[in-house]
Amino acid sequence: MVVVMEKNATQAQIEHVVATLIEKNFDVHRSTGISRTVIGAIGDKANFDEREFLVLDGVSEVVRITEPYKLASRTFHPENTIVQIKDVKIGGDEVVVMAGPCSIENEEQIETIAALVKKSGAKILRGGAFKPRTSPYSFQGMGEEGLRIMRAAADRNDLLIVSEIMDRAQLDMMVNYCDILQVGARNMQNFDLLKALGKVQTPILLKRGMSATIEETLMSAEYIMAGGNYNVIICERGIRTFEKYTRNTMDISAIPVIQKLSHLPIIADPSHGTGIRNKVAPMARASVAAGAHGLQIEVHHDPDHAASDGAQSLYPEQFDRLMEECRLIAKAIGKRM
Amino acid sequence: MVVVMEKNATQAQIEHVVATLIEKNFDVHRSTGISRTVIGAIGDKANFDEREFLVLDGVSEVVRITEPYKLASRTFHPENTIVQIKDVKIGGDEVVVMAGPCSIENEEQIETIAALVKKSGAKILRGGAFKPRTSPYSFQGMGEEGLRIMRAAADRNDLLIVSEIMDRAQLDMMVNYCDILQVGARNMQNFDLLKALGKVQTPILLKRGMSATIEETLMSAEYIMAGGNYNVIICERGIRTFEKYTRNTMDISAIPVIQKLSHLPIIADPSHGTGIRNKVAPMARASVAAGAHGLQIEVHHDPDHAASDGAQSLYPEQFDRLMEECRLIAKAIGKRM
Amino acid sequence: MVVVMEKNATQAQIEHVVATLIEKNFDVHRSTGISRTVIGAIGDKANFDEREFLVLDGVSEVVRITEPYKLASRTFHPENTIVQIKDVKIGGDEVVVMAGPCSIENEEQIETIAALVKKSGAKILRGGAFKPRTSPYSFQGMGEEGLRIMRAAADRNDLLIVSEIMDRAQLDMMVNYCDILQVGARNMQNFDLLKALGKVQTPILLKRGMSATIEETLMSAEYIMAGGNYNVIICERGIRTFEKYTRNTMDISAIPVIQKLSHLPIIADPSHGTGIRNKVAPMARASVAAGAHGLQIEVHHDPDHAASDGAQSLYPEQFDRLMEECRLIAKAIGKRM
Amino acid sequence: MVVVMEKNATQAQIEHVVATLIEKNFDVHRSTGISRTVIGAIGDKANFDEREFLVLDGVSEVVRITEPYKLASRTFHPENTIVQIKDVKIGGDEVVVMAGPCSIENEEQIETIAALVKKSGAKILRGGAFKPRTSPYSFQGMGEEGLRIMRAAADRNDLLIVSEIMDRAQLDMMVNYCDILQVGARNMQNFDLLKALGKVQTPILLKRGMSATIEETLMSAEYIMAGGNYNVIICERGIRTFEKYTRNTMDISAIPVIQKLSHLPIIADPSHGTGIRNKVAPMARASVAAGAHGLQIEVHHDPDHAASDGAQSLYPEQFDRLMEECRLIAKAIGKRM
Numbered sequence A, B, C, D: 001m002v003v004v005m006e007k008n009a010t011q012a013q014i015e016h017v018v019a020t021l022i023e024k025n026f027d028v029h030r031s032t033g034i035s036r037t038v039i040g041a042i043g044d045k046a047n048f049d050e051r052e053f054l055v056l057d058g059v060s061e062v063v064r065i066t067e068p069y070k071l072a073s074r075t076f077h078p079e080n081t082i083v084q085i086k087d088v089k090i091g092g093d094e095v096v097v098m099a100g101p102c103s104i105e106n107e108e109q110i111e112t113i114a115a116l117v118k119k120s121g122a123k124i125l126r127g128g129a130f131k132p133r134t135s136p137y138s139f140q141g142m143g144e145e146g147l148r149i150m151r152a153a154a155d156r157n158d159l160l161i162v163s164e165i166m167d168r169a170q171l172d173m174m175v176n177y178c179d180i181l182q183v184g185a186r187n188m189q190n191f192d193l194l195k196a197l198g199k200v201q202t203p204i205l206l207k208r209g210m211s212a213t214i215e216e217t218l219m220s221a222e223y224i225m226a227g228g229n230y231n232v233i234i235c236e237r238g239i240r241t242f243e244k245y246t247r248n249t250m251d252i253s254a255i256p257v258i259q260k261l262s263h264l265p266i267i268a269d270p271s272h273g274t275g276i277r278n279k280v281a282p283m284a285r286a287s288v289a290a291g292a293h294g295l296q297i298e299v300h301h302d303p304d305h306a307a308s309d310g311a312q313s314l315y316p317e318q319f320d321r322l323m324e325e326c327r328l329i330a331k332a333i334g335k336r337m
Helices: A011-023 A107-120 A144-156 A168-174 A191-197 A214-226 A254-261 A270-274 A277-290 A316-332 B011-023 B107-120 B144-156 B168-174 B191-197 B214-226 B254-261 B270-274 B277-290 B316-332 C011-023 C107-120 C144-156 C168-174 C191-197 C214-226 C254-261 C270-274 C277-290 C316-332 D011-023 D107-120 D144-156 D168-174 D191-197 D214-226 D254-261 D270-274 D277-290 D316-332
Strands: A002-005 A027-032 A037-042 A059-063 A083-085 A088-090 A096-100 A124-126 A160-164 A180-183 A204-207 A232-236 A266-268 A294-298 B002-005 B027-032 B037-042 B059-063 B083-085 B088-090 B096-100 B124-126 B160-164 B180-183 B204-207 B232-236 B266-268 B294-298 C002-005 C027-032 C037-042 C059-063 C083-085 C088-090 C096-100 C124-126 C160-164 C180-183 C204-207 C232-236 C266-268 C294-298 D002-005 D027-032 D037-042 D059-063 D083-085 D088-090 D096-100 D124-126 D160-164 D180-183 D204-207 D232-236 D266-268 D294-298
Touching (some): A002 A011, A011 A027, A011 A037, A027 C027, A037 C037, A096 A107, A096 A316, A107 A124, A107 A316, A124 A144, A144 A160, A144 A168, A168 A191, A168 B168, A180 A191, A214 A232, A214 A254, A232 A254, A254 A277, A254 D277, A266 A277, A270 A277, A277 A294, A277 D254, A294 A316, A316 D316, B002 B011, B027 D027, B037 D037, B088 B096, B096 B316, B107 B124, B107 B144, B124 B144, B144 B168, B168 B191, B180 B191, B191 B214, B204 B214, B214 B232, B214 B254, B232 B254, B254 B266, B254 B277, B254 C277, B266 B277, B270 B277, B270 B294, B277 C277, B316 C316, C002 C011, C011 C027, C011 C037, C088 C096, C096 C107, C096 C316, C107 C124, C107 C144, C107 C316, C168 C191, C168 D168, C180 C191, C191 C214, C204 C214, C214 C232, C214 C254, C254 C266, C254 C277, C270 C277, C270 C294, C294 C316, D002 D011, D107 D144, D107 D316, D144 D160, D144 D168, D180 D191, D214 D232, D214 D254, D232 D254, D254 D277, D270 D294, D277 D294, D277 D316, D294 D316
Parallel strands (some): A096 A124, A160 A180, A266 A294, B096 B124, B096 B294, B124 B160, B160 B180, B180 B204, B204 B232, B232 B266, C096 C124, C124 C160, C160 C180, C180 C204, C204 C232, D096 D124, D096 D294, D160 D180, D180 D204, D204 D232
Antiparallel strands (some): A002 A059, A027 A037, B002 B037, B002 B059, B027 B037, B083 B088, C027 C037, C083 C088, D002 D037, D002 D059, D083 D088
């Protein structure tokens, strides 16, 4: 941390800041320039609140120089993390695709879609059994029965499963069905849930919150990792901006940024990132071109009658064509799919 | 809902939209102008997804004309809701103040602060026992023991209590200690928690999420009310914008906007809304001037040694002076405090 | 500036950074901690681009420790600037009100409104002769003839005049009519215009851009001041956020923030800040309560037939009542109006 | 436009709205449902202010159903516009690349860079002679002399030229040197400049403002087109969000959105869109993958000593490799480069 004193800070103010830093276990380096004193403070804890120093008299600015996360940081773990589930590796040179409906609706639906996405090249089946709906009056998901039929469809089609967990009370049950547990954008800072997920070894797909900074997203990954579960995959799914034509603004640049800051895999969800079918394909292609380790895409064989999010679900033939295009793009940048 | 067709939409496309609307139980009114057809659709459900119609061929735009919330809407409940707890009424002409430390730290601390804020005119004691900290390495709160000592301090000083609930598993325990349960900004869309809170009758203080629209905030209130608990108080605490000098940008205009859209009380939290002590007083005054039904303010007798958020906590004498100023401002607009 | 090296930066990388800093005329202080080297760099220029160092190999982070503005900074000019025009002082203890129509429409209109706002206590008449309309098909303003009739109305009613300048070609003409020249939000970074305004001594009312940070706003003030015109008044008029119920989100906290960073007066424009009549009064009151040095408010005697912005213009009786309330609020915080 | 009345609107309020609409030349269609009256209003002007109806008593919501732009809209001009300059066509199947330094610095620099970018496949040379710098103390550009030497370098290397115009006073001079005139993000709503550009036939590269919505961007295009110049190219260059790791958040989804709403070509500027060298290539690739008609990229043979924006300029060999990758990506989606 660097504490910059005001131009006209008094000697007493400087001494007080130094004393406070020492009291809080920082090593202190003072440099006095022509116009200002700057105090370098080096500590071993990442979890201090820099505003505590900002409010001291005579302080002009306080700047932290370490990321507040550690286990998630590339500084502490320079090699890419590869999350492996059976023979699927997320985080390496292969772009891995998760596809399926927004909600699991019934046995026929999930089987039909599983077979279609498998044929097009997906490795993981997505589908929600517990749905975080903005309205209390909307379809809330099939619950455990949904997971049971999705597991069966996945097994028949040799696919892995990812599904969203909404409350830590669902954890013991869900680990029996799912290969990857998804934390939704709205729960990215549900810290009780994150702590519980740190206690299992099932890989976690952590979606960036709608207004979460990249740093906060990595801090939420840190919560899970601090509990002992290092299998965390980050997912960019659009942030909230002033623009109204799209539901969210997909922050494609988060992909290379996170790859620099962290060793964790990062995938993209253009379905939620845009919210409307005809924008999904361009944004999926853009994500692969920017270097994403994977994609999560909503696909439905009959989107007009989907129980939720039909408007952002691709038709199977659109998904198939998109996979073809993404394969070529992956190749163009030295990856495969 | 109004469905606007494209200028060059075909007759077949228009028929398909009409048929789809009828299939989904809407009454349909078609008006054909010189250049476009506009279809009015009237239904009795609030929970449809307008994007389902937006993706139909020939459709240019879809506009919903009803708010997606009902119980929280002033249309359905024109009179102000007044949440009454013992003799404290929130939502009427009196500006009610909740004050106290960020975290409950120990018996002496909470007693000292309770006595101070009571003397300055607060009616409700705030204090966190479970803390939603961004870092897993930060102080996570005293838990139930904290609630026990806060309850005792509140009782000794004739104050009510508000404290944050983070997970529905804490509910049965917390209702025994708290007069108001607070839902934090990060949990505003933790729908499992909201549903559980709908099952009790304890008043809920619902904080607007950092990037939640006003509509989404009212939808979260609707979740609680749909379960049967109508005692909901909304709290504006700052939204996320591009500006970096303040932690958040307090959206003071949300106060009159929510008062127009909803009958629920709306209070302001300038401590989290700004994140830094010397901005708390101006924003508290601004909130009262804009018509807020109450304030929530962090106060600590020794902020430099607070376990959390010391930098945004007022000194007792600052709080006392602020109360004096707010009293005059309340009077200037025909309220009292 | 502080340059933070990466944990595993090599000696050669550190040397290269130091050499680059010296080449660019910085004094260098190096501190090597257990895990990192941190380099303090002190220079006398404010206009460097810190990214030049960020891209050097081995650099983790670069932090500037001086504001990029100087003349606008309170560090360099600790006393409040008071802009005085005749007997009106902006920046002191009196809250000064500028009021009038969005556009000057005709002689009768401007005279009627001038008399009304004067009676309610306004000191300055506002009115646009050149209008920055989003649509090329909208009313673009009366031009010089408008200024002529506004000047006459102002003189008859003993008011000063503020009006917007849109292009530096209008400058020579406008200084003959106006007491204050306004730079609109859309032109806040029209640097050619700012430079031209630095060459005159007429006070400038600089509106914050819709997405301008506070720092950028002060940098635009710096442009004007660098040319020699120190009479700059800042105006907060709402920033762009994700919230859709209001046209803009008024950043009331910018008022105390700018008062800390700069010595320049800061006023508030709740008419543009909210965009809708019934939100103007609460936000005007909030601005005064937060400590604004003045207000700019749109008032029209017949808003339903206004040539522009009728929807956000107050009726004269609303304006009169608002002035009454603001007077009491100003008094509550030790100011007058 | 659709005017939705409140649930409890009176007959008199409805009549008043209808009368007001008729007075303003709208055709009115009234539909009365069980709970509300909805009024459809069809007019032939695009430049009304819908808020004028929103403030009428009894009105709940007002929704415009036509875009406020016309000449820029795909509705009125279904075919793609192709801007052709000599043998370069922007807006068709070929992805056209504009590359060069941020600022023109001297003859040797611009000649060196021109030759390099030509060799890698660029068709157009970019370079600034008038620089919109945030600080008045920064390098402001070489002015006309810069344009002269850039023109010579471009001619020697068979390249076209694009350069930024900052003030309408520069127009007569600049058309003599430039093939494309660029309007910078900060001047996107400098309406006097836009009007002047409508009077010439030189193609205009219009950069989206940092906080401009897509609709506002197209309205600025409309300003130019309304004057008679239909050769407008839109450029996405990043918008302002809460995220701090990147200077701006590039809104890649604006590319397909604008292609749906408008017939004008849309290109991407990943140099300003990210602000830092190592993010330029991934975002350039993403833009091509999303369907951009072209790219604008800053390239410098010696970025460490560039007069401006060196940190976001590519080294020539990086640019060359990027062109190679983009060529493959363009091919993957049926385009060429």
